[in-house]
Amino acid sequence: MTTFQKGQTNYDLFAPEFLFNPYPLYKQIRCEDPVYFYEKGGLWLLTRYQDVEAAFQDQRLSSNRSPLFARQLHDLDFSIIQNFTFLMANMMLESDQPQHTALRKIALPGFAARALESWRSIIQETTDSLLDQVEAQHTMDIVADLSLQLPSLVITKIFGVPEEYRQDFIQWGKDIANFWGVSGSDNIEAIARNADTAAASFTTAIKNLIAERQQQPGTDMISLLIAAYSDNEMSLDVLPSLCIDILVGGYVGITDLIPNGVNALLNHPQELQRLKENPELINSAVEEIIRFDTPGTQSLRIAKENLTIGGKEIPAGSVVALVIAAANYDPEKFDNPEVFNITRSPNEHLGFGKGAHFCIGAVLARMELTICFSTLLRRMPNLTFDPNSAPIPRRSTLAFKGFESLRVTF
Template sequence: MTDDNSQALARESDQALARESDQALARDFEIGAVTKAFAEDPFPTYRALLEHAPVKRFADGSVMLSRYADLDRVYRDTKAFSSDKKVEFLPKFGDTPLYEHHTTSLVFNDPPLHTRVRKIMMGALTPRAIAAMEPGLIALVDGLLDKMADKGSVDLVEDFASAIPVEVIGNLFVMPHDERGPLRDWSLAILGALEPTLTQDQKDWGNRSVTEFKAYLADLAARRRANPGDPATDVLTRLIAGNEGEQLSDTELLQNCIFILNAGHETTTNLIGNALFELLEWPQEKARLDADPSMIDTAIDEFLRFQSPNQLGNRAAVEDVTFDGEAIAAGTRIHLCIGAANRDPRQYDRPDTLDLARKPNRHLAFAQGPHLCAGFSLARMEGRIAISRFFKRFPEYRLDGEARRTGRVRFRGFSTLPARVM
């Protein structure tokens, strides 16, 4: 046997072993029993699911979809796939503040509530309103960069990524600056309760946070009713006033305020933190952005695709449906694996490669269809300004300690990113 034949047989053997390993990874994966290793790096599992189990059935009867085309179909068809979580969340949360919040907020509802809240909210997030925020956002970012320059040793999450959306969303609600301190902890607790599995301590923290957040917002809303702001720029005033005769109940108002404040915080924090980390992991792409700062717009989309801030979504089948020849019965809970779909080789060339000039790049980081994230334009602007101005100011930044992820699987980001800026 020639050396060439031996090498070919060895390659075939290695490939067969890799296929068997991937098949086992896809077969054994359970969303209700995720490991620490998966939370750190879910992408090997995502690749295995895409190849071997794009319609993955779990022991609890739920199904996970991972292909881009399948998620796109679900997002666009609100008649066949429901966002309502009352049936799913009652066993998980019981009759608790977390249950009330997560079954009243915009994202986990179908029309007519979804339509009413979204219509009211979008009036304060018009392109003109978002453009008017840009000067203030630039001033905020530059102020944070000045403070970081003075310190030298910084945490890119605490000192930068998480500080930006807290201020931006606080400004949208015209929230006094000295009242914004608890926002991040409330957000982490409430959104953390959406993880596939929870400890009792996590449930207790989430319920306590909803209760405290709701009480604070009730007081803020009472003050705003007494002294209304400009509904064109003040989201709270707009939500209180309603739209075309449509008004929210007190519960709907408070719980959707919590949702907006949390959603605007988490996605942007993760976008900025993930991006600054990946630039260091991909020095060639960092050099490209350094040579051509105008790439920042395509870069933002690539950061969103490559490390989606929100990795998982959920729906329920309203009617019998079929995916890839697999029948899914009405009532089945469906997990939407956004992190996998955004690396689907059927949709993207070299999906596991960061390419800051990638075009087209129709990722699903902000969902799609009627549930397209209402604040996606604002999040993109925050990311663009934050990352471009940071990179211009500190092109030679480097990590200065252990980068730690949050350990969560639904929302992918870092809890700490120690760095040196210079």
């Protein structure tokens, strides 16, 4: 385990060992300076469970992060992201009350229980067909062969995107998310221009899909959302913003959770064995995987006014990072937080956030993860790390914790 100097105040959040395993450093920050101003990044880090939980519900903290997009561009002209900005302007995730409440109300029918149940078979069939492709090889890369494909295929199928356009939708989502989630990069102009081109292409394509579904409604999520927008007399011009929100939300977290979960299970053989012998523990195992190694390690907010948190004065306009990964390991909230325990109860992790912006896709995400891990363990019960290829964790960003590659044999 990496050790850090006691009392050190310039914690190195971009050290390669931290990006690989942030938990020891978060523990140190939580103990020494739980509301910490990270000067290099220009943001406040909240690392205690009670502070992160409260901040998620604090309306003095804004989810409108557009000032951060401007800040990322430095002295570049803001007009290079005009299509991107338009798409973001009506996005639920980026809005505050009362706009957020209105947008969320008409998004909910897209996640109705009956609709979710009807998509269960899409998830199962897609998982099985991806595993069919690698079964005979007795080896696979959990990232390339499964996790990069499953959630993106599932969300585009649920949207009813025709097969020939699915990869385009995913690529646009990735290009947009790249600028959205970026935290400082040398080639920011290229990333910004890519995101803007993707935003323009996505908007045109999704508007075409919306027009088709208006003519011929189906059981897909876009049709359900069109109906909800019409019932609420909301202009369909803002529907593309919700669609990109759901598209990106629908694959980013799950793409990383699948390898993070496989890694956690293979590193804890007793827990893996317990799950194999008691498949009914899958729901609580999924919750523990989300707590233990969550992919969205932090959520950013902007202070609308001067605040005091944990005795620290936080000026209006400050960027505040709600560090979910640190809160999920807070011993004030979780017994033995460093222990991976698939029957942990209670397990009130903050992996899906809390409050008004609580993940709208949580039920779908849980369903997808449950089916994915159950199917993997049922079909490949001898799953183990590939002795010839060490896992390659992502070391490039603070925002998304996952793997570049995780090879297994079975």
